Amino acid sequence: MGGSKKQTIGYHYKWLLHFGWCRGVIDALLELRGGDAPFFQGRLTSSQRITINKPDLWGGEKGEGGITGDWDILFGEPTQAPNDYLTSVLGAQQSGHRGKFTTVARGGRFGAFTPSPKTVSAKVERILTDWQDDTVWYPEKAVIALGASGATQSLGVLSINANDAAATDVNGHTYGPFAADDVIEIEFADGLPYTAWSRWPADDSPGTGGLPWFCRFEVTDDTGATTDYLSTSYATSAEAFAAAKASSPITLSGSTSYTIWLHDDILENRGGVSFYLSRKPGLRAMNPAHVLYESITRDEMQGEPAGLINDTSFRAAADQLYSEGFGICTTYDSESETPEQFQQRICNLIAGNLTQSRTDGLYYLDLIRAVSDPSALPIITEDDVKTFKQTPWVGSEAVNLIQVEWFDPQAKQVRTTQPVYSAAGIQDVGSPNSDVRTYHEVPVGSLATRLAARELAAASSPLSKIDLTLLPKWRTLRAGTNVRLQLPSEGIADIVLVLGEVAQGTLKDGSIAASAVQNVFSFPDTVFIQQQLGGWVDPAQPVTAPPSQLAFEAPYIELVAALSNADLAALHADAGYLGLLATRPTIGLNYEVDTAAAAEAYQAYGIGDWTASAVINEAAGPIDTSFTFTSATDIDRLVVGGWAIWGDEIVRIDAVDTTAGTLSLGRGCADTVPTSHAAASSLVFAGEWVTGDQREYVGGDVVRAKLLTRSASDVLDISSATELSVTMNDRQVRPYAPGLLRFDDASTTGQAYPAAMVGAITTHWAHRDRLTQADQLLDESAASTGPEAGTTYTVRYYQPPGTLVHTESALTGTAATAYTFAADGVAQISVEANRDGYASWQSASHTFSYTASAGVRVTEAGNRRITEAGAVRTLETP
Structure with missing residues (x-):
């Protein structure tokens, strides 16, 4: 057994870090990231101290360290005292930092090997706190829950209870904590893995003559109300399992307790199926009407009294935006824009107008939407118009393809929708005329796609611009409102116009100048286009153990490939090395190799990469060479001519067709012999993917190993890892079997x-x-x-x-x-x-x-079979 001395290869760093994030008090701290890797995720709603234990956030001692230690989360409440840690280190002359949201790292570890600290970022929520005079306007419609965003996290489950706390499923997996506005979905496993409650017979599986199945799941809340989310029959292919998802997700509401029951009723009781419960973090956004209301009333922005706002107009707009699910996430920075520019940015986004009436001096918020009751609109007739001008629509200049650029706060990433286009518009012009609209205030792709459809409808419709000069009695008109125009002299019988600019008259001439277009504006509830998923996967998802792990004494063929000629020649006859293989779990970049021999404590000795695997469909005899396979993982890592492990047999990869799902194998290679294999047995590819701890052992040594899955910010806890054990037995020196x-x-x-x-x-x-x-x-x-x-x-x-x-x-x-x-x-x-x-x-x-004699067959017990006449009977070949 070998070993090595420890030596200093770098240093951990401890910093005094005080971050000032934004004005406080905020509603909640949702996430902290270091170097864009999350080290805290949750929902903190008040000042408190938290403990961070992410020593492997940036690779641990094999990378750039991580973060450990206590952090003070300071919301900036009116009574907030100076931070004790800052006072103890920097002296007593410290501010309480009231009215500001800050965080203090209390001297724990922050990185390794480099004296330059990584960038830290925070995700916060402020919707209902820190309003002017601490008075929230119309709180019932301030928060718009946008549901799911980002990557899913799945686990097998039969029933689970969600009540604002962690829950444990029937397999002992803990999931949660859950919170209001979390969105959960039921999915079916991709394929049919065998579990304690999934027992589909191998000879009657979907796609190979299996029976149709019937499945449903129900959700029961604490009032006893039950909703049946799925109740239909599906085909027998594995693809049907993956495609059969819930018709709509479940959004958790408040502190209501939900029980999710998954049922499976297989015809003739042919076993079960595997389910997954997927949770997606809910996203709470702010109603744009509230954003505009606050921009008018805050002292730091426009500073107007609330009495100058027409409450009816703003409430109607808030109700409309709430019903549309039009929530936004944005910030105001006085150094980059004025309050008026900020307000115009929001109005452009929501297709609205914020105006101050010349008649009563109040602020109005009018949304440009489809008119539900044209009969209630004011009518402009021939007698009201002093001048009329119509600018014709130029079809060749019309935009017929639009994308919207938005910002995903979960991924911290700018994304763009798929194109929304007008086929008729492209055909008329002869080519696409595209445009990209930038709305970084939009936090989810579904809303961005609906915006793209709205923009396309306005940009591609054949609308003429109309300029009117009206009598002074029309001075009450506001931009963004609708009127009807009846002007037979110009060929206009009756149309609905939405007003753009409205200019008031002068003292000498009280005429009103207005520009307008026909109102074709609407905001769709649904756009029939598949939103492309981003490539981002939440690195904060907990890692899981590799689904397949192998530990073995390395054969001679592996040592020949791994050692130099000189090292191979010097290798002692009883020397042995550990070989390890693992296949990729749902979450994980690679895995850490921890081993121990005899009474040693586990130590980390290296990093391994995931290998490829597949399930061989057919039962195999010792000389069979052609097979079909399914459930392949990382099959692109397969190397023709390389070797794989099939049970205790080493095989050679002679050919593979990933499209057809076929492969050819050379049997009984290296120091192994061909054996029979049952149907649905696993093949794990080896070759260059074999890893180990690089330690030399001798025959009789018992080596224990644990493979710890690593992500960008997490490492599987060693107590959760499966212990593998290998007894060294001089494998590499033994002669090859014939x-x-x-x-x-x-x-x-x-x-x-x-x-x-x-x-x-x-x-x-x-x-x-x-x-x-x-x-x-x-x-x-x-x-x-x-x-x-x-x-x-x-x-x-x-x-x-x-x-x-x-x-x-x-x-x-x-x-x-x-x-x-x-x-x-x-x-x-x-x-x-x-x-x-x-x-x-x-x-x-x-x-x-x-x-002993030809033509005679015997039973397994060695008994001859004879007919009633006494003749020896030939049995079928077993």
Whole structure:
């Protein structure tokens, strides 16, 4: 067993960090990120101290460290005292920082190896706090829950209770905490993994003649009301499972308790299916009407008294925006824009106008929307118009394709919708005339896509601009409002116009100048376009263990590939190395290798990368080579000519077609022999993906290993990892088992793994040579190579299997003397290679049905079958 001295390779850093984020008090702190990796996620609503334990946030001691220690979250309340940590370090002359939201890192670790601290960012929410005079206007419609945004997080579940707290499912997985406005969805597993409650028979699975299935899930709240979200029959393909999702998500409301019941009713009770509960973090946004209201009344912005706002107008706009789900996330920075510019930015976004009436002096908010009751609109007629001008619409200049650029606060990423286009408009012009509208206040893709549809409707419609000069009695008109125009002299019988600019008259001439277009504006509830998902995956999702893990003593073929010629020549005969493989879980960049031998404590010794795997559909005999596969992961990492592990057998990858799902294998390679495999068995690819701890062991050492999944900001807790164990047994020095195992009996010569044999049996084989073969993967059918100097063979005969009846040893050739078993029955023959006191890692072996005479078959118990007339009966070959 080897080891190494510890040495200093770098330093951790401890900083006094005081971050000033924004004006306080805020509603909640939602997230803190360091170097764009989340180290806190949740919902804090008051000043408090939290403990951060993310030592591996930036790679730990193999990267750039992480963050540990206490942080003070300071909301800036009116009674907030100076921070005790800042006072103790910097002196007593400290401000209480009231009215500001700040955070203080209390000297814990922050990074490693570099003296330059990473950038820290915060995600906060302020909707209902810190209003002028602490009075929130119309709080009932201030918060707009936009539901899900970002990546999902899934776990298997049958029933779960969500009540603002963590919940545990039937498999012992903890999920949560849940909160109001969280959105959860029910999904079906992609495929049919076997679990404690998923027992679909392998011979009757979907897609291979399986039966149709029927499934539903119900949600019951604490009032006892039950909603059935899915109740229909689906086809039997695995794709149907993945496609069968809930018709609508469930949004958790307040402190209501929900129980989610998943039911499966398979015809003829053919087992179960796997479900997933997906939770997406809810996003709370602010009603734009409230944003504009506050921009008028805040002392720091326009500073007008609330009495100057027409409450009816603003409430109507707030109601409309709330019903549309039009929530926004934005900031105001006095150094980059004036209050008026800020207000215009919001009005452009919501298609509205903020104006101050010349008649009563009040502020009005008017939304440009479709008119539900034209009969209630004021009518402008011939008698009201002094001048009229119409500017025709130019079709060649019309925009017929629009995208909206928006900002995803969950991913902290600018994104763009898929194009929304007018096919007729493109056909009329002959080519796309595109435009991109920038609305970074929009926080979700669904809203951005609806905005794109709204913008396209306005930009592609054949609308003429109309300029009017009206009599002074129309001085009450406001931009953004609607009127009807009846002007037969200009060919206009009756149309609805939305007013743009409205200019008041002068003292000498009280005429009103107004510009308008026909009102075709509307804001769609739904746009039938698939919003493309972003590539961002929330790095804060908890990591899970690799679904498939293998630990083994590295074979000679792996050492040949991993060691230099000099190191290989110097390798002691009893030296052994650990080999490890793991397949990719849902979340995880790679995995940390922690090992321990004897009474050692676990230590980290390296990083491993995920290997590829697949499930072989068919049952396989020892010499079968062509197969189909499913459930492949990372199949692009497969290397033709490389090796894989199938049970205890090493196989060679000869060909693979990922589209057709087929592959060809060379069987019984390196120091292994071909064996039979059941249907739906797993194949794990090795080759360059084998990792280990780079430590040298000797025969008899017991090595324990744990593979800890790593993400950008998390490492699987070692207590949650599966412990793997390997006992070293001098594998790399042992001679290779023989190949090309064949048999001659009384009726046939050269049989490869026959089901039955008769009379005297001659066993023969081909040489294999560990040193000559080196990194070459000879399969079981290859001709002789070698043998390695000093190799002999031992042939053992068993009847029944496990009971030794005859042995031939010290054979140097490739055949044994013919042997006749003493009785009929099931028998077994094995051939083992020997050299320098070492036996081969595996023995070439075959079990078969034996009879002494041709034409006679026996049962497994060795009994002959005869007819009632006394004739010997030939049975089917087992």
